Amino acid sequence: MSSRRIFLHQASLSALAMTIPSLPNFAEAMSSRNDQEGVLRVAIMGLGSYGTRVAQAMESSKRAKVVGVISGTPSKVENWKKKYGIPDKNCYNYENFDAIKDNPDIDAVYVITPNALHKEQSIRVAKAGKHVICEKPMAINAAEAKEMVTACEEAGVKLLIGYRLHFEANTLKVVNMRKAGDFGDIKFFQGLSGFMIGDPTQWRLDPALSGGGAMMDIGIYSINGARYMVGEEPIWVTAQEVKTDPVKFKEGIDETITFQLGFPSGVVASCLSTYSQNNLDKFFLNGTKGFAEMQPSTGYGPIKGRTHQGALDEPHIMHQTVQMDQMAGIILDGAEPPIPVDGREGLKDMVIIDAIFEAVKTGGKVAISV
Amino acid sequence: MSSRRIFLHQASLSALAMTIPSLPNFAEAMSSRNDQEGVLRVAIMGLGSYGTRVAQAMESSKRAKVVGVISGTPSKVENWKKKYGIPDKNCYNYENFDAIKDNPDIDAVYVITPNALHKEQSIRVAKAGKHVICEKPMAINAAEAKEMVTACEEAGVKLLIGYRLHFEANTLKVVNMRKAGDFGDIKFFQGLSGFMIGDPTQWRLDPALSGGGAMMDIGIYSINGARYMVGEEPIWVTAQEVKTDPVKFKEGIDETITFQLGFPSGVVASCLSTYSQNNLDKFFLNGTKGFAEMQPSTGYGPIKGRTHQGALDEPHIMHQTVQMDQMAGIILDGAEPPIPVDGREGLKDMVIIDAIFEAVKTGGKVAISV
Numbered sequence: 001m002s003s004r005r006i007f008l009h010q011a012s013l014s015a016l017a018m019t020i021p022s023l024p025n026f027a028e029a030m031s032s033r034n035d036q037e038g039v040l041r042v043a044i045m046g047l048g049s050y051g052t053r054v055a056q057a058m059e060s061s062k063r064a065k066v067v068g069v070i071s072g073t074p075s076k077v078e079n080w081k082k083k084y085g086i087p088d089k090n091c092y093n094y095e096n097f098d099a100i101k102d103n104p105d106i107d108a109v110y111v112i113t114p115n116a117l118h119k120e121q122s123i124r125v126a127k128a129g130k131h132v133i134c135e136k137p138m139a140i141n142a143a144e145a146k147e148m149v150t151a152c153e154e155a156g157v158k159l160l161i162g163y164r165l166h167f168e169a170n171t172l173k174v175v176n177m178r179k180a181g182d183f184g185d186i187k188f189f190q191g192l193s194g195f196m197i198g199d200p201t202q203w204r205l206d207p208a209l210s211g212g213g214a215m216m217d218i219g220i221y222s223i224n225g226a227r228y229m230v231g232e233e234p235i236w237v238t239a240q241e242v243k244t245d246p247v248k249f250k251e252g253i254d255e256t257i258t259f260q261l262g263f264p265s266g267v268v269a270s271c272l273s274t275y276s277q278n279n280l281d282k283f284f285l286n287g288t289k290g291f292a293e294m295q296p297s298t299g300y301g302p303i304k305g306r307t308h309q310g311a312l313d314e315p316h317i318m319h320q321t322v323q324m325d326q327m328a329g330i331i332l333d334g335a336e337p338p339i340p341v342d343g344r345e346g347l348k349d350m351v352i353i354d355a356i357f358e359a360v361k362t363g364g365k366v367a368i369s370v
Numbered sequence: 371m372s373s374r375r376i377f378l379h380q381a382s383l384s385a386l387a388m389t390i391p392s393l394p395n396f397a398e399a400m401s402s403r404n405d406q407e408g409v410l411r412v413a414i415m416g417l418g419s420y421g422t423r424v425a426q427a428m429e430s431s432k433r434a435k436v437v438g439v440i441s442g443t444p445s446k447v448e449n450w451k452k453k454y455g456i457p458d459k460n461c462y463n464y465e466n467f468d469a470i471k472d473n474p475d476i477d478a479v480y481v482i483t484p485n486a487l488h489k490e491q492s493i494r495v496a497k498a499g500k501h502v503i504c505e506k507p508m509a510i511n512a513a514e515a516k517e518m519v520t521a522c523e524e525a526g527v528k529l530l531i532g533y534r535l536h537f538e539a540n541t542l543k544v545v546n547m548r549k550a551g552d553f554g555d556i557k558f559f560q561g562l563s564g565f566m567i568g569d570p571t572q573w574r575l576d577p578a579l580s581g582g583g584a585m586m587d588i589g590i591y592s593i594n595g596a597r598y599m600v601g602e603e604p605i606w607v608t609a610q611e612v613k614t615d616p617v618k619f620k621e622g623i624d625e626t627i628t629f630q631l632g633f634p635s636g637v638v639a640s641c642l643s644t645y646s647q648n649n650l651d652k653f654f655l656n657g658t659k660g661f662a663e664m665q666p667s668t669g670y671g672p673i674k675g676r677t678h679q680g681a682l683d684e685p686h687i688m689h690q691t692v693q694m695d696q697m698a699g700i701i702l703d704g705a706e707p708p709i710p711v712d713g714r715e716g717l718k719d720m721v722i723i724d725a726i727f728e729a730v731k732t733g734g735k736v737a738i739s740v
Contacts, residue, residue, distance in 0.1 A: 244636035
């Protein structure tokens, strides 16, 4: 009964309770090929700073465990082997990881590599018959994202995108208030996403690896946030780019873009994506009956803010811990997340990013259908 | 020496102290045709709610006094006569107010009528040889505003626009911090201006009287605020309009417009103007070294907020009281305001409003030079 106890523990997050469907029966849960009673056995691909953060968060996860690594850096692999007790047979590099197909002790691979590598790597994982968890942005454009969705569907594996905030309690409180009509008719969303990026030699500033600048990395939070906060899909995009440092932010790397999303009901979202400002990470949702303000709205620490009803004070749990617990439920139990985190969800953000870049180029309004 | 004492009293507002030039000598101050020792004698044109508010604020003014009225409603004139002890000879209507030319007891007329009337009325006041204080928006487009500026210059009278926030202590604290470099390089301004407008029969929703909807009335605060907060003049505008209630907001009355202003240094301003949302009135200025958040940022009550250095806690004085005290100094003493409030300042906002409306129509970026 351990998996049921674990599940109930998670369900005690009040904000999630109403959105998590009933547990599949015990026999079903046990019928998975997983031999650790409802624990998702994950290999991390890419042992950089975010991969390290995810692994640390998984130490507190009741349902997901780091059991393998894929890395091009042997010294990192050695460290991870020691830290997480990973056996040699679960360690791969970027040349040989297709062999994971023959490893019955790994259920899923979490792809946490530079954006431009996600597509090829995710498709190789899918073809190896393993579930794919891919960090956002899932790819560098919508065409790549579609290929990934198709490949995973054809391989019969799940494709989940690392949208940790889709499980975050204060975020879900606001989303549930919106669904309950507490804000009245939604009218406006504002997302300000950005930070002053440091080291100019990092891969995020190399267009061949990142596929874009601030928009891919941090602007996507305002795009994705606009969608789950408003609860509609945008039908048009306008965007304006400003570049003040063309040396650091070379061709193909956006520094600052303001963009607007129009929704069918007439809601408009006004957003900022930037690599040259701190003091941001703000969401504001406004309706005819009330509002929500969140700051920080997407950072790794506690999400804070208030609505017209009072403070957003759901307890903080490390986002990636909750995410991995919940993703285990999605993969192993067929659970439905409170807000979608699958490949088709990620594809929508990529369609919008494509449209934003097009709007910057054309200077006009770009119609979209996601 | 009373005018000097009064001036020193005003100068004790610390935020203003550094920007107010030295007092012209006493003889100069006394050489004005004003016989009440440095008190500006004002006739209010338009006795509606804002005119009433201005008159009430002037009860606390040390340097400006309501001495006359211009109104089309005799019952209102009767009430004002009683309340402010206004003699019959200082009461005019819209037909006969040109005769104010021959009234030595009135120095200036404060035009507080529907927007579309400002131009003709202000020019008539100027031709009558009286100083003009005109409520914002100063006109319904830049061409009208230019006519007003020219007419007042030709008549040798001052033209001042009712930019009360240009004298507001917390606003000036932020502006002075920006001038001192406390925010580092300015990168971003956000202005959210709007409210849910009520009575659909009011003149503000009649394009013939208002010349526009939310933009003219409330969006102008974000335009003007962007300029004084950033400290530059915009060089391009983009804008997007959304209308959810075409019955209430008929042709020529904008309901909701998001707009962006680009500045020479690369600063971008992202703003909202709306007649269908409350919970707004927010300014946010972001720089490389710090930020300012103001909410409310433009309302009649206390302006509140914080910067990276702490709370904005300058004491609240009724804005219109400070404005009229300061405008008396500008008109009678030739004082320079901390932020311009003259007709050319108002004209800049009108050029930007014209460009916003053009950008809405064309869907593209509109270059401007103000």
